[in-house]
Amino acid sequence: MSTQxxxxxxxxxxxxxxxxxxxxxxxxxxxxPLGPNVDAFESEIAAYAGVKGAVALSSGTAAIHLALRLLxxxxxxxxxxxxxxxxxxxxxxxxxxAEPVFIDSEPDTWNMSPEALGMALADAKREGKLPKAVxxxxxYGQSAKMAEIGSLCDRYGVPIIEDAxxxxxxxxxxxxxxxxxxxxxxxxxxxKIITTSGGGMLxxxxxxxxxxxxxxxxxxxxxxxxxQHSAMGYNYRMSNxxxxxxxxxxxxxxxxxxxxxxxxxxxxEAFADVQEFQFMPELGNTRSxxxxxxxxxxxxxxxxxxxxxxxxxxxxxxxxxxxWKPLHLQPLFKGARYYTDQAEESISERLFRTGVCLPSGSxxxxxxxxxxxxxxxxxxxxxxxxxxx
Numbered sequence: 001m002s003t004q005x006x007x008x009x010x011x012x013x014x015x016x017x018x019x020x021x022x023x024x025x026x027x028x029x030x031x032x033p034l035g036p037n038v039d040a041f042e043s044e045i046a047a048y049a050g051v052k053g054a055v056a057l058s059s060g061t062a063a064i065h066l067a068l069r070l071l072x073x074x075x076x077x078x079x080x081x082x083x084x085x086x087x088x089x090x091x092x093x094x095x096x097x098a099e100p101v102f103i104d105s106e107p108d109t110w111n112m113s114p115e116a117l118g119m120a121l122a123d124a125k126r127e128g129k130l131p132k133a134v135x136x137x138x139x140y141g142q143s144a145k146m147a148e149i150g151s152l153c154d155r156y157g158v159p160i161i162e163d164a165x166x167x168x169x170x171x172x173x174x175x176x177x178x179x180x181x182x183x184x185x186x187x188x189x190x191x192k193i194i195t196t197s198g199g200g201m202l203x204x205x206x207x208x209x210x211x212x213x214x215x216x217x218x219x220x221x222x223x224x225x226x227x228q229h230s231a232m233g234y235n236y237r238m239s240n241x242x243x244x245x246x247x248x249x250x251x252x253x254x255x256x257x258x259x260x261x262x263x264x265x266x267x268x269e270a271f272a273d274v275q276e277f278q279f280m281p282e283l284g285n286t287r288s289x290x291x292x293x294x295x296x297x298x299x300x301x302x303x304x305x306x307x308x309x310x311x312x313x314x315x316x317x318x319x320x321x322x323x324w325k326p327l328h329l330q331p332l333f334k335g336a337r338y339y340t341d342q343a344e345e346s347i348s349e350r351l352f353r354t355g356v357c358l359p360s361g362s363x364x365x366x367x368x369x370x371x372x373x374x375x376x377x378x379x380x381x382x383x384x385x386x387x388x389x
Contacts, residue, residue: 004317012195013362021245041244044247049176051179051205054203056237057199060201062234065236067183077098080102080120081134082102082144084110084348085137089327104338104346105351106145109144109283121158133160138166140294146162146180168186168193169253173286185203219235260291264293266369275301277302292357292360295355297355308379323351326349329352
């Protein structure tokens with residue numbers, strides 16, 4: 001193992017402004033779960049996304065869960081979900097006892113395939129069991145094909161939840177990622193483009209639904225002078241302290257997007273002559289925040305694959321990871337229905353076999369990134385030597 005400092009996949013990057021809001025919370029004794037920082041953070045996110053309201057929560061997972069509750073998802077219902085994503089996108093479906101149905105990716109965005117979704121919706125219509133919701137993930141910051149997906153969902157009367165956990169700061173045809181569906185979800189986990197240490201946000205133009213979300217997220221306490229509860233609720237609200245961190249982070253969000261896009265471009269330029277590397281596309285008329293730089297490797301031509309490359313980077317104290325393992329392949333979801341983009345191939349499975357995410361944190365220095373690039377190039381050179389190229 002290298003003795004050099006560790007390069008992380010996506011480390012938290014503080015602006016230095018967060019302490020002002022935290023100190024104000026201490027000075028005013030607003031340490032309780034709610035307070036002015038929460039209100040301000042919600043307002044700033046709503047304004048940034050161009051929606052009518054937002055609810056600050058303990059995690060992006062909590063936001064997805066509340067969105068499902070608000071849409072009336074119950075035991076035995078179906079919910080369609082992107083398969084190429086982190087498990088948090090689908091776990092809330094299980095919380096409600098519903099059945100997840102997974103939808104393949106397509107090559108242009110690596111996100112939900114409109115073709116596969118159309119087949120799944122047609123089958124569900126014939127079976128008389130349309131899904132209560134479709135959870136569309138915007139993978140690694142790249143927006144899905146929302147026009148096509150939205151048209152399909154409108155045709156069948158199915159609401160969309162946008163899992164924009166990874167795509168705050170991205171845009172689709174001039175609209176903020178997360179602002180297009182019935183509900184949008186952001187994550188502020190430590191590795192996201194901005195962080196509150198842990199936390200999430202539910203956004204929507206449905207203000208009545210957001211009021212209900214606040215009610216459910218604060219243990220569903222009825223408006224009574226005593227503690228009275230007529231519905232099951234959750235302890236899902238973000239603390240005033242963490243919301244202060246979020247306010248400090250919001251001041252540099254656009255800078256963070258710019259930095260990550262620049263990191264992506266440097267990687268792409270460094271490997272422009274490596275035909276076996278294909279970087280994650282950016283769909284026309286969209287702007288990805290490039291939360292993580294992801295690419296696929298054609299192993300036969302490159303002489304090296306995902307596992308060998310990850311091992312080489314790890315030996316140099318550099319963190320990189322495979323692309324998400326599709327949820328339909330996870331033991332947790334064994335037996336779940338799955339619709340592919342193409343009859344002869346599962347796009348998400350191919351991306352999992354060949355895909356890798358490189359260190360992309362906005363705090364990376366040029367020297368850090370060059371270390372990563374040099375390590376990869378050295379690995380490719382060794383592989384070429386072994387096969388006599």
